[in-house]
Amino acid sequence: MKITSFELENVKRVKAVAITPNRSGLTVIGGKNGQGKTSILDAIAWALGGESYRPTNASRDGSVLPPKLHVEMDNGIVVDRAGKNSALTVTDPTGKRAGQKLLDEFVEKLALDLPRFMAQSSRDKAKTLLRIIGMEDEIKRLDDAEQQLYNQRRALGQIADQKKKFAMEMQSFPGAPESPVSVSELIERQQAILLRNAENQKKRNRAMELSYEKQKIFDEIKRLREQAEELERRIRDRKQAYENTVRDEEIAMKDAAELQDESTAELEDSISRVEEINARVRANMDKERAMKEADDLANQYAGMTVQIEGIRQKRTDLLAGADLPLPELAVEQGELFYRGKAWDCMSGAEQLRVSVAIVKAINPRCQFVLIDKTEQMDADTLEEFGEWLEGEGLQAICTRVATDGTCQIIIEDGTVASDETKQATWQKGVF
Numbered sequence: 001m002k003i004t005s006f007e008l009e010n011v012k013r014v015k016a017v018a019i020t021p022n023r024s025g026l027t028v029i030g031g032k033n034g035q036g037k038t039s040i041l042d043a044i045a046w047a048l049g050g051e052s053y054r055p056t057n058a059s060r061d062g063s064v065l066p067p068k069l070h071v072e073m074d075n076g077i078v079v080d081r082a083g084k085n086s087a088l089t090v091t092d093p094t095g096k097r098a099g100q101k102l103l104d105e106f107v108e109k110l111a112l113d114l115p116r117f118m119a120q121s122s123r124d125k126a127k128t129l130l131r132i133i134g135m136e137d138e139i140k141r142l143d144d145a146e147q148q149l150y151n152q153r154r155a156l157g158q159i160a161d162q163k164k165k166f167a168m169e170m171q172s173f174p175g176a177p178e179s180p181v182s183v184s185e186l187i188e189r190q191q192a193i194l195l196r197n198a199e200n201q202k203k204r205n206r207a208m209e210l211s212y213e214k215q216k217i218f219d220e221i222k223r224l225r226e227q228a229e230e231l232e233r234r235i236r237d238r239k240q241a242y243e244n245t246v247r248d249e250e251i252a253m254k255d256a257a258e259l260q261d262e263s264t265a266e267l268e269d270s271i272s273r274v275e276e277i278n279a280r281v282r283a284n285m286d287k288e289r290a291m292k293e294a295d296d297l298a299n300q301y302a303g304m305t306v307q308i309e310g311i312r313q314k315r316t317d318l319l320a321g322a323d324l325p326l327p328e329l330a331v332e333q334g335e336l337f338y339r340g341k342a343w344d345c346m347s348g349a350e351q352l353r354v355s356v357a358i359v360k361a362i363n364p365r366c367q368f369v370l371i372d373k374t375e376q377m378d379a380d381t382l383e384e385f386g387e388w389l390e391g392e393g394l395q396a397i398c399t400r401v402a403t404d405g406t407c408q409i410i411i412e413d414g415t416v417a418s419d420e421t422k423q424a425t426w427q428k429g430v431f
Contacts, residue, residue, distance in 0.1 A: 001106040002074045002367045002395045003044070009068040010060040011046075012039035015414035021397050022408070023074070026386035028374065030400045030407025036414040037399035041370045044397065045112035047071045047079050050088075050100045053112060058086065060414070079103065108363035114371050118355050122343040125358070126336040129329065132361045133322040139315060143334050146311040153304035160297035167290035173280035180278040183271060190267045200259045207252040214249060217242045325357035348376040349385050360394060368395040375401045382406055 007018045013036035021027035031037050045053040047069040058067050069081040076093030090098040110117045117125070130136040217238055224235050270277070312332075319330055330337040338346055338354050346354070356369050374382060382400075389396050403410055410417040 001077070001365055003397065004072045004074050006044060006047070006072070007068075007070040008040060008043045010063040010065050011043040011058060011067045011069065012036070012055055012060060013414050014039045014043060014060065015063075017411070017414075017416050019409060019416065021395060024393055024395055025390040026382070027395070027397045027409070028382070028400050028407045029398065029409045029411060030402045030404070031411035031417075032403065033401055035411045037401075037411050038372055039414070040411070041372050041397065041399060043067070043069055044071060044370060047081055048103055048107045049109060049112045050103070054086070073106070075106070077102070077106070106363075106365045108359055108366040110359045110362065111366050111369045114352075114355055114359065114369050117359060118351060122335045125343065125354075126331045126334055128362070129325070129336060129358055130331060132358065133319075133324060135318055135322060138318060139331055140334075142311050142315045142318075146308055146315075146333070149304050149308050149311070153301055153308065156297050156301045156304065160294050160301060163290055163294035163297060167287055167294055170283065170287040170290060172284050172287050176277060176280035176284055178281070178284075180281045181270065181274050183274050186267050186271050186274065190264050190271070193262045193264050193267070197261050200261060203252065203259065204256050207249070207256045210245060210249045210252055214242070214245050217245060325361035326354060329354065329357075347381070349381045352377075352385060353388060356389070356394060356396065357392075360392070367393065368397065371396055371398040373401070374398045379404075379406050 002023060003021055004023075005018070005020045007016075008014050009016045013034070015036075017036075017040060019027070019029075019040075029037050029040060042053070042055050046055065046058070048071060060067075066084050067081065067086055069079070069086070071079040073079070078091040080089040080091075081087065082089075088100060090100070090102050092098055092102065117128075120128075127136060130139050221235060221238055221242065224238065315332075316330070326338065328339045330340075336343055336354070338350055341350070343351065343354075352371065352374075356371075359369060360366065377385065386396075400407055
């Protein structure tokens with residue numbers, strides 16, 4: 001439904017206007033401040049939107065006649081507000097009278113008050129878009145899952161960074177054993193060496209004893225030789241003993257010569273330094289454990305990043321398959337985006353385009369919008385916006401603080417300026 005014409009009298013600053021807006025594209029109502037431009041939009045909103053849109057001071061100052069509003073729509077509906085109480089009369093194409101309920105089927109409230117939609121937060125705009133395309137619950141579920149993973153990943157990342165920094169600052173000791181040294185094991189090894197050394201000493205002592213015994217026997221033989229005749233038998237016996245002793249001595253001396261004592265100096269040093277060594281071992285182990293924990297957390301962080309990307313891709317795929325009001329519209333982290341830009345990064349024209357497209361999608365029957373204060377757009381941008389509206393088959397009735405060629409209609413003191421007045425203004429170089 002679009003507006004084919006409207007006539008307004010004695011509404012706010014409007015004295016009397018009768019306008020036939022363009023069927024598609026822009027109808028720009030211009031004029032200086034305080035001439036009644038915004039009053040025209042307020043009157044149309046009141047006529048179509050109902051009592052909630054009635055201006056606080058609806059009657060024009062100084063007028064003795066009440067406001068009168070007459071709006072005709074292209075589907076044949078005619079809307080009138082007249083009389084002392086500005087009573088509403090809605091006539092359908094068959095000539096039957098109806099009320100606000102019929103209008104509400106065709107008129108989207110936000111189309112009458114586009115700034116209200118534009119003033120919403122980006123999240124509220126995004127919710128409106130998702131509600132239109134029927135994906136509000138699914139996208140919220142994905143957003144919640146992503147936010148939860150994002151928070152977990154951020155916490156893991158912080159812990160991993162702290163762990164790694166802590167591990168890098170920890171002291172390490174290259175060359176230290178891989179595991180703590182056991183004092184009891186070192187002492188046991190020392191005792192074994194000492195025992196073997198004691199056995200060696202016994203053998204040395206035995207060799208010395210045999211040497212002493214040999215000398216003693218030799219001396220005894222000498223004495224016995226002096227008593228040779230009497231002690232011959234004893235000499236032979238002792239000589240045999242001597243020979244045996246000599247043989248044993250040779251064996252013992254040979255064994256003793258081949259013996260080599262083991263040093264316990266290294267073990268004694270290790271025993272004295274065992275606490276220092278173990279402290280280094282524990283320091284190395286703590287650093288290795290801290291580095292492993294940091295690596296494990298980094299791997300979990302990377303895994304969560306993959307999950308988050310998966311959720312984002314799923315959301316992108318959902319929106320890619322949706323019937324969006326505009327190509328390149330998107331919802332990311334609950335925020336509205338257009339052509340990759342957040343709401344506050346869009347140009348004024350882009351914001352208007354997005355707003356009009358979403359409002360149209362809310363109620364496809366409503367093919368018009370009212371837009372106040374379009375002076376934020378230059379002439380080229382305004383023309384581009386109008387071309388887009390025409391391409392979409394939409395109608396926009398706008399106001400603009402200007403009296404130049406961007407305006408199709410000029411309002412002066414509550415009325416539409418005549419062609420003669422316009423021509424005079426052009427000649428003065430105002431347009």
